[in-house]
Amino acid sequence: MSSTVYQIPAWAERVAASLGPGPHVVVTGISPSGNIHVGNLREVLVAEAVANALKARGERVRFVFHADTIDPLRKIAPGVPESFKEYIGHSLSRVPDPEGCHASYADHFLAPFEEALQSMEVDVEVLRSHELYESGFYAGVTREAIEYAGELRNILQEVSGREMPEHWSPYLPRMASGRLGGRVLEHVSEERKVVYVDEDGWEDVSDYAKGEGKLGWRVELAARWKALGATFEPFGKDHTSRGGSTDTADRMAKEVFQYPVPGRYEYEWIQIRGRGAMSSSKGIVLLPRDMLEIMPPGALKRMVLGRDPARALDLDLAEGFPRFMDEYRAETEAYPVPFAHLVTVAQTVPGDTQRATEMLSRGGYKEAARDPEKLRRELAYARNWAERWAPETYRLGVREDLPPEAASLNEEQRTYLGAVAEKIEDEMDGYAVQDLLYGTAVGMGLKPKAAFGAVYTVLLGKKSGPKAGPFVAGLDAGFVRERFGVVSGDTTDGGLEG
């Protein structure tokens, strides 16, 4: 069971309201030709939100993720060996896994995405297109497409403005070489087969009810709407541009397949701040699993959808991330710990949940430290973030030895630290320590900036750091006493004896 309460966003309610009466089939489709990134995830989450909005108004809804596994390999993904060029034109489901860990190239890229969807509790039916073709699911629409090849060709020419080859066919038989695209000569419709000629001029037969070929992408889009009974599908702007695949599919659906165009939503793309638009082919990708290393699934959903998926999203995983996490936690947790504080704790006592619990309790976050399993996860998010994304100001480590930067402290700062060392006690919480640090400075007439600067200098070797009260309270009081005492007047002890 999900612990978070799912709220249907207003935009999804509007989209659902614009769709007619059900039952509904919400479809989303992705080609697993390379890493399936967070931008692709946005499409699935848009579809999910609309499916949920339809369910909320009492509709029967089937939610389908159509993985285009039968699609030909067009370009080898970054990181895949050059030798895979020999598979260009082959179905992704029939290309071997470049790393040998899955059944095929398609599954290698699909599996991590499916896992991410599962961990996000996205309740979607994953269909692999090669299985649909092999089971004969697309035989009916394929026959229709071949019968109306002339009409489909005209639509393609009119919409794209490009002349199609004379022997153009909506159906691409798989040739003996494994490549898709033999030239169709004849349709034997009662046997659901075509006769075709391959690259070398050999004639052969392709059974389209057994997945021995597929429809070309633009025709397939309209054909699968009909076969699946799709009533809604979101698209990115690459498909909806003028002359793009939705323009042709819309006309093909209405004029050839006699099927109404499903409801549509255009989502915008996601960029990573500082890295540009995500692109599998350029290798600029962020995978859902990368993000699940720094935040829980619910937060990932919220971040990827954003306030309005029709707008471009600039993912800020650095400077702005702690604020995002704090807003998310404030809405989903009873006792949220500020993310920046978790980051401090995670770096101060790495991998030690017991000491982290003590540190949080002393820092004033006793309630949040009650569930060790949850705390362990949260500390892992915070530590991963600190290591991979955090700006320098968030990176810290309490120095094991007195940092050399401490040499720059003036006499007043040293006296201040000595005074704090005398008064700090084990049972003080974050508020008490904050009061002590501040009150001692004021009492001595020392500016708070100089006072807190001294604290950070002797602990972190830096002039600034996290909120001092909970940070210092989280440390062992004996350690703090010793460290602060060393730089106070006591430092001359060696000199006196010598």
Ligand SMILES: [Zn+2]
């Ligand atoms: Zn693999």
